[in-house]
Amino acid sequence: MKSGEKLVLGIEGTAWNLSAAVVSMKGVIAEAESTYTPPSGGIHPREAAQHHSANIGEVLDRVFNTASSEGVLPEDLSAVAFSQGPGLGPCLRTVATSARALSLTLGIPLIGVNHCVAHIEVGRWNCGMRDPVVLYVSGANSQVIAYRRGRYRVFGETLDISIGNALDKFARYVGLQHPGGPKVEKLAEPAEEYVPLPYVVKGMDFSFSGLATAARDAFDAGAPLGNVCRSFQETAFSMLVEVGERALAHCGKSEMLLVGGVAANRRLNEMLSLMCEDRGARFDTPEDRFVRDNGAMIAITGLIMLENGITTPVEASAVNPNYRTDEVEVTWID
Amino acid sequence: MDRLNECDGPIYMNPSDGKYSTSRDILFVARGAEAVVEIFSDIAVKTRIPKRYRLKEIDTRMRKNRTFTEARIMSEARRIGIPTPIIKDLSDYVIVMNRVHGRLLKDCITTELCERVGALVGLLHKGGMIHGDLTTSNMILSEDGRIYMIDFGLSFFDTEIESRGVDVHVLFQTLKSTHDGYEDLTEAFKKGYRPILDCADDVLNREREIEKRGRYL
Numbered sequence: 095m096k097s098g099e100k101l102v103l104g105i106e107g108t109a110w111n112l113s114a115a116v117v118s119m120k121g122v123i124a125e126a127e128s129t130y131t132p133p134s135g136g137i138h139p140r141e142a143a144q145h146h147s148a149n150i151g152e153v154l155d156r157v158f159n160t161a162s163s164e165g166v167l168p169e170d171l172s173a174v175a176f177s178q179g180p181g182l183g184p185c186l187r188t189v190a191t192s193a194r195a196l197s198l199t200l201g202i203p204l205i206g207v208n209h210c211v212a213h214i215e216v217g218r219w220n221c222g223m224r225d226p227v228v229l230y231v232s233g234a235n236s237q238v239i240a241y242r243r244g245r246y247r248v249f250g251e252t253l254d255i256s257i258g259n260a261l262d263k264f265a266r267y268v269g270l271q272h273p274g275g276p277k278v279e280k281l282a283e284p285a286e287e288y289v290p291l292p293y294v295v296k297g298m299d300f301s302f303s304g305l306a307t308a309a310r311d312a313f314d315a316g317a318p319l320g321n322v323c324r325s326f327q328e329t330a331f332s333m334l335v336e337v338g339e340r341a342l343a344h345c346g347k348s349e350m351l352l353v354g355g356v357a358a359n360r361r362l363n364e365m366l367s368l369m370c371e372d373r374g375a376r377f378d379t380p381e382d383r384f385v386r387d388n389g390a391m392i393a394i395t396g397l398i399m400l401e402n403g404i405t406t407p408v409e410a411s412a413v414n415p416n417y418r419t420d421e422v423e424v425t426w427i428d
Numbered sequence: 429m430d431r432l433n434e435c436d437g438p439i440y441m442n443p444s445d446g447k448y449s450t451s452r453d454i455l456f457v458a459r460g461a462e463a464v465v466e467i468f469s470d471i472a473v474k475t476r477i478p479k480r481y482r483l484k485e486i487d488t489r490m491r492k493n494r495t496f497t498e499a500r501i502m503s504e505a506r507r508i509g510i511p512t513p514i515i516k517d518l519s520d521y522v523i524v525m526n527r528v529h530g531r532l533l534k535d536c537i538t539t540e541l542c543e544r545v546g547a548l549v550g551l552l553h554k555g556g557m558i559h560g561d562l563t564t565s566n567m568i569l570s571e572d573g574r575i576y577m578i579d580f581g582l583s584f585f586d587t588e589i590e591s592r593g594v595d596v597h598v599l600f601q602t603l604k605s606t607h608d609g610y611e612d613l614t615e616a617f618k619k620g621y622r623p624i625l626d627c628a629d630d631v632l633n634r635e636r637e638i639e640k641r642g643r644y645l
């Protein structure tokens with residue numbers, strides 16, 4: 095048993111990745127995951143949920159085993175945190191059910207965590223940031239977020255599809271396997287030509303669906319795939335960086351945090367760090383393991399909430415597939 | 429494009445480096461997202477500086493198009509009665525304009541002002557223009573009490589309900605994220621906007637629809 099520090103178990107399962115972790119404020123003590131791989135293309139909510147319910151027992155066993163080899167037993171936990179939304183309803187319900195059962199068995203509080211807020215919190219925690227502008231880019235979300243008076247406010251977001259979704263759709267169309275983002279990145283690297291593609295920014299909002307269509311058309315018209323991949327990335331990421339910079343200017347903040355699955359893209363990292371360098375802002379992104387969906391981010395956020403006296407009574411623990419980032423009361427920033 | 433010489437005033441260009449100055453010294457530099465704006469006592473010089481993060485092809489295209497667009501639409505908006513700075517000189521990446529003395533609406537927004545913003549945006553839309561970046565950082569309440577619109581780099585000519593809806597949506601999002609009293613502010617905006625434009629309700633309904641898009645699927 096580790097004395098003194100609080101320990102929280104977090105379970106993430108909003109989409110294809112099922113993951114659990116035990117953390118303290120000092121770091122991750124144990125983690126385990128199981129990923130649902132769709133047979134073809136996109137995610138099928140019911141099949142993903144079936145995957146989660148078939149595997150959650152095994153994932154929890156593994157995380158508890160690793161934890162106990164580190165000297166942490168289930169009864170040492172202070173709370174169980176789970177991703178309450180946003181996400182796919184059937185997946186969310188599977189995870190919530192397990193979390194409720196654990197909280198009851200162990201007699202410890204339950205904490206419902208907003209998945210998007212968890213991406214931000216694990217980033218702030220891992221990068222040591224206080225009050226950043228957050229660019230949150232994943233398969234399901236593309237938002238520019240910053241804290242103001244008790245909430246994370248959305249300053250800008252996609253008007254149609256997310257960047258991850260746009261990349262995956264394009265990748266699938268040109269015959270690349272899921273997930274397409276990393277493959278597009280690889281193909282773009284050696285390419286040198288730029289094919290003009292639509293650049294659509296509306297204030298701090300942006301749109302990717304026209305870009306995805308134009309990229310397909312360019313490919314169909316015979317442009318080399320590498321060039322189209324490069325142009326897709328350069329155009330889409332320029333839009334995101336521009337909007338990020340506009341948010342920094344508008345909010346008068348000086349830290350920029352990149353989170354979500356697409357944060358693994360090296361070119362996007364490079365562009366954001368150049369922008370921040372020129373502005374005198376600090377740029378950072380969490381380690382890869384904290385960037386994609388993971389249990390540790392839920393656990394860390396749960397821990398922060400617990401330290402601030404926030405827990406979720408069972409009656410209030412219903413999942414919320416449309417849980418908005420700005421619905422969460424944030425009491426731990428100022 | 430011809431230089432937009434709508435007004436003349438005491439500004440000087442140093443032929444050796446192409447930089448502008450007035451008889452008086454620079455007061456301060458405002459830094460937006462895209463541009464560096466040097467503020468002199470009577471003029472503002474907005475320069476779209478190169479961005480290292482984006483490809484040359486994108487960067488040059490962007491900065492030229494936006495500078496040109498901004499000058500064009502800022503003048504057109506003024507022609508139909510919307511207070512905007514008078515443009516004094518223009519080159520590929522630089523706009524020299526009158527300085528507006530006042531405060532950003534971001535720092536002094538009220539429901540009364542928001543109602544007047546509604547009327548101004550209505551007028552702009554009726555005139556066939558979309559601002560493209562309607563935020564309270566891009567409006568100035570001048571010392572003579574008028575609301576000036578600035579920052580027209582993302583503007584374009586269009587009369588579609590969708591474009592107008594997105595324009596209003598961008599503003600509402602800023603009201604929600606940056607200010608308190610979102611409901612009152614948007615209601616005030618609508619009150620000012622409705623009487624100006626025949627299809628105002630279509631635009632406002634579309635705005636609500638747009639708000640629901642882009643959410644988690």
Ligand SMILES: Nc1ncnc2c1ncn2[C@@H]1O[C@H](COP(=O)(O)OP(=O)(O)OP(=O)(O)O)[C@@H](O)[C@H]1O
Pocket residue numbers: 340343458459460461462463464465467472474513525526527528529532561565566578579580581582
């Ligand atoms: N004519 C003017 N008179 C006084 N101040 C001005 C004027 N034009 C710009 N400013 C100041 O400079 C700031 C930045 O200008 P502007 O909004 O045009 O550029 P920007 O924000 O860099 O552009 P964008 O928002 O498209 O990235 C404004 O918020 C305002 O404080």
Ligand SMILES: [Mg+2]
Pocket residue numbers: 460461565566579
């Ligand atoms: Mg501006």
